[in-house]
Amino acid sequence: MDKYIIYCRKSTDEATKQVLSIESQVAELKEFAKSNNLFVTEIITESKTAKEPGREKFNSMLKSIEEGKANAILSWHADRLARNSVDGGKIIYFLDIGKIVDLKFPTFWFDNTPQGKFMLSIAFSQGKYYVDNLSENVKRGIRQKLRLGIWPLKAPFGYKNHPVTHNIVIDKKLSKLVSNCFTLFLNEKSFVKISRYLASNKVFGGKGKPLDLTRIRRTLTNKFYMGQFFYKGEWYKGTHKCFIPKELFDSVQSEIKKIEKPRTDGHRFAFTGLARCAECGAAITAEIHHKYYKGTDRCADYTYYRCTKKLGKCSQKYISEDNLKSEIKRIISAVALPSSWQSDWKKWFEEDKKLETKLVSQKSHNFENEIKLQDLKVSRLTDGYISGDIDPEVYKLKKNEIFEEKQKIAEKIAVLKEKGGLWLEPFENFMLRAFQARKIAAKNVVAEELRSFAKSVGSNFILEGNSLQTDYKLGYNTACSERAQNSPYFATRSLFAKRRRRDSNSRGC
The missing domain is CATH 3.90.1750.20 (Putative Large Serine Recombinase; Chain B, Domain 2)
Structure with a gap:
C-alpha cells in the first residue's frame, strides 16, 4: 500500500489571494484521502513562500520519502509543492528514481507516466512564471510610482x-x-x-x-x-x-x-553621541569626576558616561569609560574572523571579481543583442507598412511598443554599466574590517579609533546599565552566526550580491 504524506502550504504573501487556508486544505485533503482510500502517514503544514528553495518542512518531507517512510504525496495543487525550479526538479527526480510513486491533487490531474511528469513540470513552471511575473510587475509598479513622486509603501503616520x-x-x-x-x-x-x-x-x-x-x-x-x-x-x-x-x-x-547633542563643557569626549539611552531614548553625555587619594596625596580624573535625562525621568546610572570601552571591544571582537581564513577569502574574492566582470560583460552583450533584435523588428514593421500590408494605426501602435521596449533595455544597459559589480567594494571593506577586528579589540587603540571602528560595523547603539547593544550592519550577523561551523564566505558574500541585485532591479536592471 502506498504511504502518503499530506503537504499543505500557504505563503504569507498570499494572505489576500484566493488560496485556501491551511486549515481548509487539511480538511479537504483528509476528506479526499478518506473517499479515495489513501493511507496517510503524516500531515505537514507550512506557512512559507515557495518562490525560493530552503523550506524546512518541505525538505523534511523529502527526507522522510528518501528514508522510505513514505512514497507518495497528497497536496491541494502542484503549486503548493513548488514555485521554483530547484524544488520542482527534486519532486520530478524522486519520481524518476522511484522514491515517489504517486502524487495526488484534488485540483490537478497527475499520472506517473512520461506524459504526467511532463504536465507536472509545466505546472511547476507556471508556478515559477507566476512568481517571477508578479515580482516584475510589482517592481515595475514601484518604479512608476517613484517617477510620479508617489510613496510606494504603506502611508506614513497622518x-x-x-x-x-x-x-x-x-x-x-x-x-x-x-x-x-x-x-x-x-x-x-x-x-x-x-x-x-x-x-x-x-x-x-x-x-x-x-x-x-x-x-x-x-x-x-x-x-x-x-x-x-x-x-x-x-x-x-x-x-x-x-x-x-x-x-x-x-x-x-x-x-x-539641541536635545541629542550633549554639551561637553569644553572637554572632548570620544564616545558622546555614539549611543542612546535604552530606557528613555535620550543622548548619552559624559563628565569628569575628580577623586582625591589621601594616602598618596594625589588627585585622579575619571570619565563617566550617563543619560542626559532630557526626555523625562530615567533610572539609568553611570558607566565608566573603561567599562564602556570594554563593551565596545566586546561588540567589535564578536565580528572578528580568524586570520587563518584570510588567504582563502582573498583568493575567493579575486575569483568573484573576475566572474562578476565576466557576467557584467555577458549581460551587456545580451542587452545589446536585444537592442539589435528590436531594431530588426522596426525594420520589418516599416517594410510591412510601406508595402501596405500593415494598417497605419497598427504600425504606430507596434512601433511605440518597440520604442518603449528599447528604452527599457537602454535603461538596463545604463544601470548595468553604472552598478555592475557594485557589491564588490562594500564586501571587500567588510572583509578588511572583519579580519582587522580582533587586533582592534585586543590592542590599546585610541578612543576615537575605537569609536570609528565600532560605527563601521554597527548602528543604533543602545546603552542599558553597563551593557551596550547594537544592530550589526550587513554581513556581520551572518559571518558571526556561521563561523563556528565553517567559513561563512559564500553565505556572507551572497548578502552583498543580493542587495546589489535588489537595488539594481529597483532601477530596471
Whole structure:
C-alpha cells in the first residue's frame, strides 16, 4: 500500500489571494484521502513562500520519502509543492528514481507516466512564471510610482493609502494628531509626553503598547511631511499634499538637535553621541569626576558616561569609560574572523571579481543583442507598412511598443554599466574590517579609533546599565552566526550580491 504524506502550504504573501487556508486544505485533503482510500502517514503544514528553495518542512518531507517512510504525496495543487525550479526538479527526480510513486491533487490531474511528469513540470513552471511575473510587475509598479513622486509603501503616520487611486492622501483624523505632536514637542521637548499623548488618543505600537521613542523621533524628523521621501538610497520629490507648516517642522528639527547633542563643557569626549539611552531614548553625555587619594596625596580624573535625562525621568546610572570601552571591544571582537581564513577569502574574492566582470560583460552583450533584435523588428514593421500590408494605426501602435521596449533595455544597459559589480567594494571593506577586528579589540587603540571602528560595523547603539547593544550592519550577523561551523564566505558574500541585485532591479536592471 502506498504511504502518503499530506503537504499543505500557504505563503504569507498570499494572505489576500484566493488560496485556501491551511486549515481548509487539511480538511479537504483528509476528506479526499478518506473517499479515495489513501493511507496517510503524516500531515505537514507550512506557512512559507515557495518562490525560493530552503523550506524546512518541505525538505523534511523529502527526507522522510528518501528514508522510505513514505512514497507518495497528497497536496491541494502542484503549486503548493513548488514555485521554483530547484524544488520542482527534486519532486520530478524522486519520481524518476522511484522514491515517489504517486502524487495526488484534488485540483490537478497527475499520472506517473512520461506524459504526467511532463504536465507536472509545466505546472511547476507556471508556478515559477507566476512568481517571477508578479515580482516584475510589482517592481515595475514601484518604479512608476517613484517617477510620479508617489510613496510606494504603506502611508506614513497622518496619511493613508487611497483604495481606488492608490495615491497617498491625508488622513483627516490622524493628521490632526501628528500636527499636535509637532506642536507638543516644540512646547514640551519630550518624546515621552508625545507617546503618552498618542496613547491617550488610542494610538499604540505593537502588542498594544505605547509607541516607542525611536518611532516618535522618526515621525518628527520624517521629511515626508515636507514633501520629500527617501527610498532605496535615493531622495524623491513627492506629489502628496503636506499639512505640517515648514516653520514648525524646522523649529522641531532644531530642538531635536539641541536635545541629542550633549554639551561637553569644553572637554572632548570620544564616545558622546555614539549611543542612546535604552530606557528613555535620550543622548548619552559624559563628565569628569575628580577623586582625591589621601594616602598618596594625589588627585585622579575619571570619565563617566550617563543619560542626559532630557526626555523625562530615567533610572539609568553611570558607566565608566573603561567599562564602556570594554563593551565596545566586546561588540567589535564578536565580528572578528580568524586570520587563518584570510588567504582563502582573498583568493575567493579575486575569483568573484573576475566572474562578476565576466557576467557584467555577458549581460551587456545580451542587452545589446536585444537592442539589435528590436531594431530588426522596426525594420520589418516599416517594410510591412510601406508595402501596405500593415494598417497605419497598427504600425504606430507596434512601433511605440518597440520604442518603449528599447528604452527599457537602454535603461538596463545604463544601470548595468553604472552598478555592475557594485557589491564588490562594500564586501571587500567588510572583509578588511572583519579580519582587522580582533587586533582592534585586543590592542590599546585610541578612543576615537575605537569609536570609528565600532560605527563601521554597527548602528543604533543602545546603552542599558553597563551593557551596550547594537544592530550589526550587513554581513556581520551572518559571518558571526556561521563561523563556528565553517567559513561563512559564500553565505556572507551572497548578502552583498543580493542587495546589489535588489537595488539594481529597483532601477530596471
